[in-house]
Amino acid sequence: MAFNGTWKVDRSENYDKFMEQMGINVMKRKLAEHDNLKITIEQTGDKFHIKESSTFRTKDIDFTLGVQFDYSLADGTEVSGAWEMEGDMLKGKFTRKDNSKLLTTTRTLVGGELVQTYNYEGVDAKRIFKKQ
Numbered sequence: 001m002a003f004n005g006t007w008k009v010d011r012s013e014n015y016d017k018f019m020e021q022m023g024i025n026v027m028k029r030k031l032a033e034h035d036n037l038k039i040t041i042e043q044t045g046d047k048f049h050i051k052e053s054s055t056f057r058t059k060d061i062d063f064t065l066g067v068q069f070d071y072s073l074a075d076g077t078e079v080s081g082a083w084e085m086e087g088d089m090l091k092g093k094f095t096r097k098d099n100s101k102l103l104t105t106t107r108t109l110v111g112g113e114l115v116q117t118y119n120y121e122g123v124d125a126k127r128i129f130k131k132q
């Protein structure tokens with residue numbers, strides 16, 4: 001499956017502003033900018049297993065496309081939502097449990113890189129991952 005493999009973050013765009021909009025304090029944002037995030041994606045049909053590793057934590061996540069699940073962001077913010085596949089793009093819609101606001105995210109492959117976009121309350125960001 002196209003997303004399968006291990007992806008290491010290479011660069012980010014507007015990620016600091018996005019995290020600020022999320023309410024993350026400046027100290028945590030500075031650390032998060034250099035989190036060395038690595039995700040391993042294993043897709044089998046509509047089921048995904050994700051291994052996430054960063055300077056903050058390692059975490060295993062299992063989800064099925066279209067099925068809601070709970071997830072804790074690295075800063076502890078809890079969200080609930082689901083991923084859907086639309087064409088070649090993964091689209092995620094997650095709702096924060098603390099304030100019911102929507103965080104949307106997409107994953108797509110562009111020129112051999114995995115591009116993940118984020119939107120929260122009008123602020124967009126991107127993180128671009130290279131395959132290992």
Ligand SMILES: CCCCCCCCCCCCCC(=O)O
Nearest residue numbers: 019050061071073074075094105
């Ligand atoms: C603390 C910075 C905010 C980062 C936003 C991350 C949004 C991720 C949404 C849900 C991810 C589910 C698990 C996964 O597919 O990797």
